[in-house]
Amino acid sequence: MAHNSTLGELLRSQGVSRRAFLKFCTTTASVMALPATLVPVMADALEQVRRPSVIWLSFQECTGCTEALTRSHAPTLENLIFNFISLDYHHALQAASGRAAEAAREEAMRENAGKYLLLVDGSIPTVKAYSTIAGISNLDMLMDSAPNAAAIIAVGTCAAYGGLPMAAPNPTSAVSVSDLIKDKPIINIPGCPPIPLAMTGVLAHYLTLGTLPALDALGRPLAFYGDTIHDRCYRRPFYDRGLFAKTFDDEGARKGWCLYKLGCKGPVAYNACANVKWNQGVSFPIQSGHGCIGCCEPGFWDNGGIYESIARGQFGTGPQMGVAGMVGAGVGAGAALLARSKKERAAAAHRAAE
């Protein structure tokens, strides 16, 4: 926090050429579906931007989102940008600990009031005692930090929609960020974990244009969550032709056929895994032979088995249908016997009348 250099100065000091920087701006603009005319604007803006204060609050999370963001095989520009933003508070990455860490957070919030970006990771238990940091419950920390933030980015499915902690039976009464904060702009970047490029793309968009990117109905940036995995999957021709792998080691699996019958949730999962992919574009789950689990969708943990296809319902109907059958048989037989007895009575009455 001592140096107040611009991003341009920092990159130059790290030996990043102007050409490489412009290539990054072009790639990011194109991934965010921004027009090409914005590339010089983005380059200028990023060049000039001073270290924005970012506070990363880690609540009921597994640190997977941080791992995804910071794990790279080689230093990348994304990582440099990430190092550039003044990450004033982050449990896994900061040097300080204990009271010094909390003091850093409070100081950053005070100095940058109204301007800092709040990144929230992990769900928030509404029963406060389940998760605390330095004696402060997650709920209180969020409600204290949110009012003075410029915007809130909910990183990962846990922060965006509740994720794993909220899955049945939700023992900690966990909720998502948007369940608690209603008066701040919130971007959800779901995924378990989210694609790192989604994070840095949203940050770059915010730093350049000062606004949040276009979001869908679930608060996700359309640039990364506008299409389903199914729409971009390279195995789609096999789905269309009805060629499916039935087990993980059969002929279909070896030939790379569609994984629909092995539980792939690609048709209902909105994310960029199928085109942006993971590990700088090396692969993604389906390419590695495992169906999509739909980890960017709300409540995906409770949506049925990971290896059960979308067509299989979610019900324990077997015994209940048996009971239903017996109830129906009882009602039907009862109705028919009633009709018979009425008929016999009418016949007897007719005979008696004669």
Place this chain on the structure above:
Amino acid sequence: MNLLEFARGPVIHWALIILVAGTIWRLLGVLILTRGADLSRPRDAFGNFKGYRTVFSRAWPSGEFTVATRYQTIMAYFFHFATLIVVIGITPHIEFITSLTGYSWPALPNAVGVAVGTIALVSLIALIGRRLSMPKIYCSNIGDYVTWVLVATPLITGLLAFAHLGARYETMLAIHILSVAALFVWFPFSKLMHSFWFIFSRAQSGLSYAHKGVRI
């Protein structure tokens, strides 16, 4: 819980229960009724066999009616067979039945499923056209029209969902499942029960006519 989870979960759960309970109720409710013995001398010694044979011999209109009924009989057969092939031949439907019963069988290629589904829909539209244009032959009531809509909607929404037309896929799929659930709930309490009853009503006619010595 979003629409798809709702449709795949409690809605289809209760629709199946109502379908099973209602169908057995309506079936037994008719079968357990008495028919009144025909006390006259049977004119035909093999009456029972002739009765069961009627189930099959009535599958096509008899000679003198063939010309007048040929069009609608062919259309109806196209519709029924195409719908059956679609319901038991398409991969997601087989997956659903497997999750209920454990049985599975090879599926048709998707393109064939789409073609057969289209044939089913077109023949269904031809049939409603005929019903609407000939009110004196078809004295239709509201139930007939509701039945047509509830049978057509799963066909239409299924085709739309597979083609990824209309609403977003998960919404279209949810609507498809909801329309199927509506069909299941309507099924036992409407004329659609003919799918089970026709066997017994044909046999009944065959038995009583054969008793009288009439061959049909």
